[in-house]
Amino acid sequence: MTTKLEDRLLGLAIAALLTTIGGEMAGAAALVTLGVTTFALALAALLVVMTLSLLVGLSRLSGPDMQPVPSTDRTH
Secondary structure, X not given: OOOHHHHXXXXXXXXXXXXXXXXXXXXXXXXXXXXXXXXXXXXXXXXHHHHHHHHHHHHHOOOOOOOOOOOOOOOO
């Protein structure tokens, strides 16, 4: 399960890679620099978001389900 923020950061990382490739093909050093920088920042942010998402998910696990078992009055 992913969050919307994870999806957006992944999309940003892919767009940054495409920008880097396009800048390299066009010979524009500024686009390559922008693409590499954006990719690195998006990847770092994605790592932070995924780590926080994992920690929140783990903190919600409280152990075994402590719901009371419904009793029945039937005896066999």
